[in-house]
């Protein structure tokens with residue numbers, strides 16, 4: 244009989260669950276961590292994504308370690324930050340956020356940084372940061388208005404979701420598409436594999 248292995252995903256992001264499902268990895272438990280995501284003064288976007296992924300993973304690991312049922316699981320967390328130069332864009336909550344993000348992104352290139360942290364049952368921690376450059380076409384006011392109406396930007400870093408309508412705004416992408424959606428699959432599977440989690444257990448046909 245195969246030994247049990249449990250992945251605890253320290254996330255409330257449906258995108259991250261879907262990306263793992265794409266690789267046939269199903270978390271045993273979702274454990275969203277409500278941490279303060281405010282950037283430190285003059286913190287750069289890359290460092291912020293790394294720090295927040297680590298903080299989410301560490302907070303979740305503390306819960307897992309103290310829980311009889313969850314103990315022995317692998318803890319995974321990620322954080323996605325969108326930036327234009329050093330300017331960090333908000334996770335859009337209000338229409339005004341979405342308007343200002345889209346006006347800023349229109350006709351320009353921006354960077355998407357996703358930090359990923361994995362904590363193995365032993366407590367051993369590994370992190371990766373993935374950087375992707377995305378270029379949007381020039382957006383007309385009518386396009387921005389219609390996109391804001393769609394509501395697809397809600398709760399998303401930089402005020403857009405590449406996996407939806409905004410996929411049509413992208414002229415060029417250099418890096419990792421899955422990282423922009425919220426979880427770089429190649430690097431995440433490498434981390435899991437490196438810490439003894441069987442990433443191919445669900446790959447068998449039927």
Ligand SMILES: Cc1cn([C@H]2C[C@H](O)[C@@H](COP(=O)(O)OP(=O)(O)OP(=O)(O)O)O2)c(=O)[nH]c1=O
Nearest residue numbers: 254255256322323399400403404405423424425
């Ligand atoms: C740029 C971009 C971001 N996003 C999403 C991914 C993340 O869910 C969100 C960035 O916010 P995060 O703070 O990384 O994640 P979250 O608060 O949604 O979830 P949790 O902390 O519980 O894991 O933006 C997209 O879905 N598509 C995109 O194209």
